[in-house]
Amino acid sequence: MTQKKNKISIKNVKKTFGSKIVLNGLNLDLFSGESLVVIGGSGTGKSVLLKNILGLLEPDSGSIKIDGSEIVGINSKEKEKTLSKIGMLFQNAALFDSLSVWENVAFPLIQGKKASKEMAKIAAFEKLKAVGLSEEVAELYPVEISGGMKKRVGLARAIVTEPEVLFFDEPTTGLDPIMGDIINDLIVSCVKTLGATALSITHDMASAFKIADRIAMLYQGKIIWVGETKDIRNTGNDYVEQFINGRANGPIKMEFRQI
Amino acid sequence: MRFFIFLGKHSLSLFSTIGRISIFTITAITRCFVPPFYPRLIARQIVEIGFYSLPVVGLTAIFTGMVLALQSYTGFARFNAEGAIANVVVLSITRELAPVLAGLMVAGRIGAAMAAEIGTMRVTEQIDALSTLSTNPFNYLVVPRIISGTIALPFLVIVADVIGVMGGYLVSVHKLGFNPTLYLQKTWEFIQPIDIISGLVKASVFGFIISLLGCYHGYHSEGGAQGVGRATTNAVVGASILILAANYMITEIFFSNIQ
Numbered sequence: 001m002t003q004k005k006n007k008i009s010i011k012n013v014k015k016t017f018g019s020k021i022v023l024n025g026l027n028l029d030l031f032s033g034e035s036l037v038v039i040g041g042s043g044t045g046k047s048v049l050l051k052n053i054l055g056l057l058e059p060d061s062g063s064i065k066i067d068g069s070e071i072v073g074i075n076s077k078e079k080e081k082t083l084s085k086i087g088m089l090f091q092n093a094a095l096f097d098s099l100s101v102w103e104n105v106a107f108p109l110i111q112g113k114k115a116s117k118e119m120a121k122i123a124a125f126e127k128l129k130a131v132g133l134s135e136e137v138a139e140l141y142p143v144e145i146s147g148g149m150k151k152r153v154g155l156a157r158a159i160v161t162e163p164e165v166l167f168f169d170e171p172t173t174g175l176d177p178i179m180g181d182i183i184n185d186l187i188v189s190c191v192k193t194l195g196a197t198a199l200s201i202t203h204d205m206a207s208a209f210k211i212a213d214r215i216a217m218l219y220q221g222k223i224i225w226v227g228e229t230k231d232i233r234n235t236g237n238d239y240v241e242q243f244i245n246g247r248a249n250g251p252i253k254m255e256f257r258q259i
Numbered sequence: 260m261r262f263f264i265f266l267g268k269h270s271l272s273l274f275s276t277i278g279r280i281s282i283f284t285i286t287a288i289t290r291c292f293v294p295p296f297y298p299r300l301i302a303r304q305i306v307e308i309g310f311y312s313l314p315v316v317g318l319t320a321i322f323t324g325m326v327l328a329l330q331s332y333t334g335f336a337r338f339n340a341e342g343a344i345a346n347v348v349v350l351s352i353t354r355e356l357a358p359v360l361a362g363l364m365v366a367g368r369i370g371a372a373m374a375a376e377i378g379t380m381r382v383t384e385q386i387d388a389l390s391t392l393s394t395n396p397f398n399y400l401v402v403p404r405i406i407s408g409t410i411a412l413p414f415l416v417i418v419a420d421v422i423g424v425m426g427g428y429l430v431s432v433h434k435l436g437f438n439p440t441l442y443l444q445k446t447w448e449f450i451q452p453i454d455i456i457s458g459l460v461k462a463s464v465f466g467f468i469i470s471l472l473g474c475y476h477g478y479h480s481e482g483g484a485q486g487v488g489r490a491t492t493n494a495v496v497g498a499s500i501l502i503l504a505a506n507y508m509i510t511e512i513f514f515s516n517i518q
C-alpha cells in the first residue's frame with residue numbers, strides 16, 4: 001500500500017446501552033483497498049461497532065466518516081446515500097425468509113439499483129455460481145438450506161451490487177473448518193476481484209490470518225492493538241497474546257456475571 | 260413508598276410507550292407520501308387482509324345477524340315485529356356489529372400475523388439487512404400494511420353488512436315465519452346512507468389501528484422468540500382495546516347530534 005487513503009475513519013466513538021458501556025471512545029482507521037479484521041471476545045461490541053458504522057445504531061458521541069463525509073447525526077436521506085456504498089454479511093446471514101434464494105440475492109439490485117427483474121435474476125445466478133451454489137439451490141427458500149449455504153447466499157447478496165466497502169460479521173462462526181475455509185477463500189477472492197475495502201469481525205484466528213491485511217483487537221470498548229497481520233504473533237501485548245493463543249489465564253478476565 | 264415508586268415507574272413507561280407509538284405513527288404516515296412505493300406489496304396485503312379474512316368475517320356476520328333476529332323477536336312486542344326486527348338487525352349490523360366484530364376478528368388474524376412476521380424479521384436482523392440494502396424498512400414493510408389495512412377493512416365490512424342482514428333475514432323468514440318481501444322492504448326503508456357510511460369509516464379507522472399496532476409491536480420487538488410472542492399478544496390486545504375505544508368516539512361524532 002503506497003498511499004494510505006482513509007476509507008472509513010472512526011474517532012472517539014462511544015455507545016452505551018442503559019448503564020452498560022459497550023464502545024468507550026473507540027478509534028479506528030480503515031484504509032482504501034485493505035482488508036482489516038477486528039478480533040475480540042464474545043460480547044465485546046464487535047457487532048455493535050459495525051452497526052454504528054452502518055447507521056443501524058446511533059453513537060452517543062464521536063465521529064464516523066466514510067470517504068470523508070460524516071455520518072453521525074446527519075439525516076437519513078444523506079445517510080442512505082453514503083451507506084449504499086457498503087455491503088454487509090450479517091452474523092446470521094439475515095436472509096429474507098419470505099423470498100427465495102435468488103430473490104434474496106437479486107433484492108439489492110431490484111430495490112436499490114432499480115434493475116429489471118430479468119437482469120437482476122441473471123446477475124443473481126451469476127453471483128450464486130461465484131459462491132459455489134447451484135441453480136437448484138437458487139429456487140429454494142432460506143429455511144430449506146444449511147447454515148453454510150446461508151452464509152454463502154448472504155455473501156452473494158452483499159457483493160451483488162459490487163459495493164466499495166464490504167463488512168463481514170463473523171463469516172465463519174458456526175461452520176465446520178472446511179466450509180469455514182471455503183468462505184474465507186470466497187471473501188478473499190471477492191475482495192480482490194471487486195477491489196473493495198473490507199472490514200471483518202471474527203474470533204476465529206485461522207480466519208483472521210487468512211483474510212486480514214491488518215488486524216485490530218477490541219477490548220473493553222477500545223482498540224487496544226492494531227497492526228499488520230504478520231506482526232500479531234509478537235506484539236508484546238499480553239491481551240493480544242492471550243487472545244490469539246486462546247488461553248483461559250491471562251489479563252483478560254471473562255465477565256461471566258455482568259449485566 | 261414502594262407503591263409510589265411502582266406507580267411512577269409504570270406511568271413513566273406508559274407515557275414513553277404512548278410517545279413511541281405517536282412517533283411511529285407520524286413516521287409511518289409521512290412515509291406513505293415518500294417514494295418508493297410498493298404497489299405490488301400493497302396488492303398482496305390487500306388480498307391477505309381482505310380476501311383471506313372473508314370466511315372468518317362472513318361466519319361471524321351471519322351468526323350475528325341470525326342471533327340478532329332471534330333475540331329481538333323474543334324481546335319485542337309482536338306488534339309490527341317485521342319492522343322492528345328488520346330495523347334492529349340492519350341498524351345494529353351496519354352501524355356497530357359488522358365493523359366492530361370484523362375489526363376484532365381481523366385484529367386476531369392480521370394484527371397478530373403482522374406483529375409476528377415483522378417481529379421475526381427484527382430479531383433475525385432482516386430489518387437491519389433491509390436498511391443496508393438501500394431499502395427503507397418503513398416504506399417496504401410498514402406503509403404497504405397500513406395502506407392495505409385501511410383500504411381492505413371497509414370492503415370486508417360491506418360484505419359483512421350484506422351477510423349479516425342476510426342472516427337476520429334467514430331466521431326471520433324461515434324460523435319466525437315472516438313475509439320475505441315485507442321484511443326486505445322494511446330493511447330498505449330503515450337503512451340510511453349515514454348508517455353504512457359511519458360503519459365504513461369505522462372499518463377504515465379499525466384497519467389503520469390494527470395494522471399500525473401490528474407493525475409497531477413487531478418493529479419494536481426484542482429478545483428472540485419470546486419477544487416476538489409478546490409483540491404478537493400486545494398487538495392483538497392493544498388493537499382490540501383501541502378499536503372499542505375508537506368505536507365509541509366515532510359513534511359519538513356521527514350520531515351525537517342526530518338522536
Ligand SMILES: Nc1ncnc2c1ncn2[C@@H]1O[C@H](COP(=O)(O)OP(=O)(O)OP(=O)(O)O)[C@@H](O)[C@H]1O
Pocket residue numbers: 017022040041042043044045046047048049091203
Ligand atoms: N440492541 C441492544 N440493546 C441492548 N444491549 C445490546 C444491544 N446490542 C448489543 N448489546 C450489548 O452490547 C454488547 C456487545 O454486543 P455485540 O453483539 O456487539 O457483541 P459481539 O462482540 O458481536 O459478540 P459476538 O462475538 O458474540 O457476536 C453485549 O453485551 C450486548 O448485551
Ligand SMILES: [Mg+2]
Pocket residue numbers: 046047048091169170
Ligand atoms: Mg456479534
